[in-house]
């Protein structure tokens with residue numbers, strides 16, 4: 896492989912990993928007991944599965960759809 900291409904591929908891989916870390920950091924912190932959007936109780940299984948989540952599964956899905 897061309898050395899320059901190899902370097903680009905390495906940088907892209909590093910950026911991808913950094914992005915994955917950044918995404919994870921956003922989810923750190925205390926999980927909310929109640930959905931901040933609709934107010935229903937968030938099941939403890941979800942709070943454990945998604946540390947730092949602030950919404951129930953339905954509201955989170957809606958947000959992700961809106962975000963595109």
Ligand SMILES: [Zn+2]
Pocket residue numbers: 930931932933934935950951952953954955
């Ligand atoms: Zn909700």
